Amino acid sequence: MAQSAELRRAYSGLYGRFAARALLTAHLGIGRFISLKREGIEVPKSISVKRISKGDIPDWLAWDDRAQQHVLCEAKGSLTANDFLAAGQPKCVKEGKDQFLRVHCTDPNGPVYPARWVAASRWSTDRRSGQAASLLWDPPTDHEPVSEEISRNHREAITRAWLDSLAPGLGWRDANELLADQRAASAITVRAEPGEIPDEEDWPEVGDMPLAKVSAAQARSTEMEKVITRVVSTLSSDDVYREDWVSAGRPPEPKALEAQYLSALVTPYGVRPIRGASDVDELRTAQDRAQRREQPAMLVGIPLGLDPAARLSDALWMDGGGIARTGDLAVFDLRRIEIDAHGISLA
Structure with a gap:
């Protein structure tokens, strides 16, 4: 992933977190990941996660809509470990499990016990070959089912906290601005046809x-x-x-995707929110460059009209043009989509 040890560690940690979140979402339906930062996090009117001892704490607080409970998640990985496929648990998984013991979780009614998942990856490269592997490891927790009303309140609270974390990258201050009715004037319509990217x-x-x-x-x-x-x-x-x-693998999508998004352009030079005419001009310029294979570019976005209290959907559109799930963050290859900025004033 890089030449120097410092960059190898940095890229390994970065891509390891992407892989961990993808595993947890694809296999378990977990979503709404929020970084716990150094001392934990408090989600207003919902859960509080606080550090209680020294050492690393888990990476994220997330939401499992199938079990209707919060989840603590930790990403681990190694390029050299030889214990991933051996009997027992890998050392990095044990270290991840220990991190769950360094936080205490409460809600307005007292202590709570989120599920606790470690997602671990054993990397393999051309130069350092070996069996690549990914693990999902779930230490047991005590969980009592809650009412649909309580679950809905927790779901809405963590979705708003998740949107708070994304809003600045999309050009807005917080979830309230992102969800305001007038955001329709800043939406981009995306159409993505089925089909893989040719070699x-x-x-x-x-x-x-x-x-x-x-x-x-x-x-x-x-x-x-x-x-x-x-x-x-x-x-x-x-x-x-x-x-x-x-x-079985995944077959191509049977039909095109068309939806409206509050979006941002992502290129090797950074992230640019799409809000006005000059942003749209830059978006189209980046699309031209990408289609000529001069510069990679992606469009990421939140679907217009997202309901924070709605159940998380399993409806997934995934093909060469991108990945989109109802009510969730979408990512598109700018080469493979049509964009319409009719809602944005280009005067």
Whole structure:
């Protein structure tokens, strides 16, 4: 991932967190991740997570809408560990579990006990080969089901806290500004057609570091599915992973996606909120550059009209054009989508 040890650690931590969140969302439906920062976090009218001892604490507070409870999550990873596929638990998982003991959680009614998941990755590279593996590890917790009303209140509170964390990157101060009715005047309409990105459109390599991710066709290859199945079978005889994810791959989407988003442009030079005419001009310029394969560019956005209290949807659109889930953050490859800024004044 980089030449120096400092950058290798930095990139490993960055990508490890992406991978951990993807695993937790794809397999368990967990969402609304909020960083716990150094001392914890307080979600107004909901849960408070506070540090109670020295040492690292978990990475995130999140929400499991299926179980209707909060979740503490920790990302771990290693390039050199040889205990991922051995009997017992990897050392980094034990370290992650210990971090859960360094926080105390309460809500307005007293102590609460969120679920506690460690998502760990064992990396493999061309130079340091080995069996790549990912683990999801769930230490047991005491959990009593709550009423739908209480669950709805917690869901809305953590969704607003999640939107508070995203709003500045989209050009707004907080969730209240992001959710205001007048935001419709700043929305971008996105249309994404089904279909993978052809191999000939992969980003060219720069030195030894390719800019492109593995193509969707490669990721769905038979050999990749064999590796995933072998790793899962080695780790556990229980049905931990969704069977369809392991054995079948994901077929192309049957129809196009069209929706409105409050969005931001992401390029190698940074993040630019899309709010006015000059932003739209830059968005179209970036799209032209991306389509000529001169500069990678993505569009990220929150769907217009998001309801913080609504149940988290399993409806996922995922193809070459991007990834979008109802009521959740969406990411699009700017090369593969049509954009319409009819709501933004271009005068």
